Amino acid sequence: xxxxxxxxxxxxxxxxxxxxxxxxxxxxxxxxxxxxxxxxxxxxxxxxxxxxxxxxxxxxxxxxxxxxxxxxxxxxxxxxxxxxxxxxxxxxxxxxxxxxxxxxxxxxxxx
Numbered sequence: 001x002x003x004x005x006x007x008x009x010x011x012x013x014x015x016x017x018x019x020x021x022x023x024x025x026x027x028x029x030x031x032x033x034x035x036x037x038x039x040x041x042x043x044x045x046x047x048x049x050x051x052x053x054x055x056x057x058x059x060x061x062x063x064x065x066x067x068x069x070x071x072x073x074x075x076x077x078x079x080x081x082x083x084x085x086x087x088x089x090x091x092x093x094x095x096x097x098x099x100x101x102x103x104x105x106x107x108x109x110x111x
Contacts (some may be wrong), residue, residue: 007044 010044011041
């Protein structure tokens with residue numbers, strides 16, 4: 001219905017321009033308006049009846065973009081921290097402990 005609205009408006013406009021026809025008198029603007037209005041209305045009606053060409057866009061295959069290789073960043077080298085191992089200090093073994101009576105207190109044993 002909405003597609004027909006311009007055609008109806010054009011028809012009404014053409015009839016309004018054509019004016020009223022008279023049976024006597026010699027033509028004039030009424031005849032010219034009627035002829036032009038008839039031509040316009042005929043063109044509109046004919047164009048409405050003509051088969052329309054329907055254009056359907058075919059689906060288009062879009063190839064995926066090529067893979068993008070991103071190189072990994074170069075490895076970051078951190079110098080290792082110096083490792084200091086504590087070296088055990090060599091100490092001679094302690095002397096054996098003596099748990100007897102004090103020496104030289106009782107003198108020499110007298111056996």
